Amino acid sequence: MLICILIPITYCCNGKFYTGWLYKKLFSGMFFSDIITILFETYIEFLIAGYMNLKHPLFTPRGEAYGLALGIVGLVLCLLVLPILSICFIKLSKEKIEELEDVDPKFSDSKKVFCKEFWMTFYYGDTKYNTKLERAYKLVFILRRIAFLSIAFFVKGQINQIILMHFLQLAIIIYHASARPFVKRYIVNLNLINEFLVYVAIIIMGLFTDYVPNQDTKYGCGWFMSSIVAIMIFINMIPVLIINLQNSRLVCNKCYIKCSPRCRKCCKEYFQNPDPEE
Numbered sequence: 001m002l003i004c005i006l007i008p009i010t011y012c013c014n015g016k017f018y019t020g021w022l023y024k025k026l027f028s029g030m031f032f033s034d035i036i037t038i039l040f041e042t043y044i045e046f047l048i049a050g051y052m053n054l055k056h057p058l059f060t061p062r063g064e065a066y067g068l069a070l071g072i073v074g075l076v077l078c079l080l081v082l083p084i085l086s087i088c089f090i091k092l093s094k095e096k097i098e099e100l101e102d103v104d105p106k107f108s109d110s111k112k113v114f115c116k117e118f119w120m121t122f123y124y125g126d127t128k129y130n131t132k133l134e135r136a137y138k139l140v141f142i143l144r145r146i147a148f149l150s151i152a153f154f155v156k157g158q159i160n161q162i163i164l165m166h167f168l169q170l171a172i173i174i175y176h177a178s179a180r181p182f183v184k185r186y187i188v189n190l191n192l193i194n195e196f197l198v199y200v201a202i203i204i205m206g207l208f209t210d211y212v213p214n215q216d217t218k219y220g221c222g223w224f225m226s227s228i229v230a231i232m233i234f235i236n237m238i239p240v241l242i243i244n245l246q247n248s249r250l251v252c253n254k255c256y257i258k259c260s261p262r263c264r265k266c267c268k269e270y271f272q273n274p275d276p277e278e
Helices: 003-011 020-028 032-041 042-057 064-091 094-101 110-123 135-155 159-179 185-208 215-259 261-272
Strands: none
Touching: 003 135, 032 042, 032 064, 042 064, 042 135, 135 159, 159 185, 185 215
16 A cells, blocks of 8 residues: 555656556556545544544454554554645646646556556546646645544634634635636535535534523524535535436436337448438
8 A cells, every 4th residue: 555655656756666567566456546535535534543542542352452553554544645645746747747647558658657547537536636726625625624623622612613613614615715626617616505504504503602591592503503404415415316317317318229129220220321312
């Protein structure tokens, strides 16, 4: 895993490798990309698991010792390896990026093909990478979660936590509004809507503190926050349903064309006599 990650890093730093068989071996079985995807999708879970294992370590059962080792490895990958990868990608020059975009898997060497698949597909597949601000999306993604857990674990006082969450969420909204890092426009707009609704939920969190003594008010605010969550779920389900319906329609059309005798007959007559004047 570490060797697979070090190869793109050395490419960014103008490093040289002379083991072409290693690139071919890794290119044929790129399982490490799945590991990186899992690390990003479960980044908070890995951080919490590593922090809790380090804070309250257990060595008596063998399974607990393995859990502690896995927690330490997860912390190293989340706090060291992924930020280094993000910084290396931000520092890539425009010439390097254009070189990677022009790489052809059939005619290029294994090293360039491997680095292109790593950077452009598995690591930044759905995001833009034309400017440094756009390439900083994954680094912002990492720093946001580290800041969130730092506020939750190390900041005392509900009001202090809510105030810091206000500033953190405002910074994230400003970044997404200015960078617009995603390739597809509807994902950019959907992400901005989600961040705005999260910010509204953070505002409502202040009403659940001891500064609001009326329990009925807190009860009503709870229903309001639940409605915000329901609105967020509904808005995010709309593109999912549209995409699935479009894919289902394509599948049904393919099955109809494949199974209908009339379509097969028409296609056969067309290919035998494509010109209607004949």
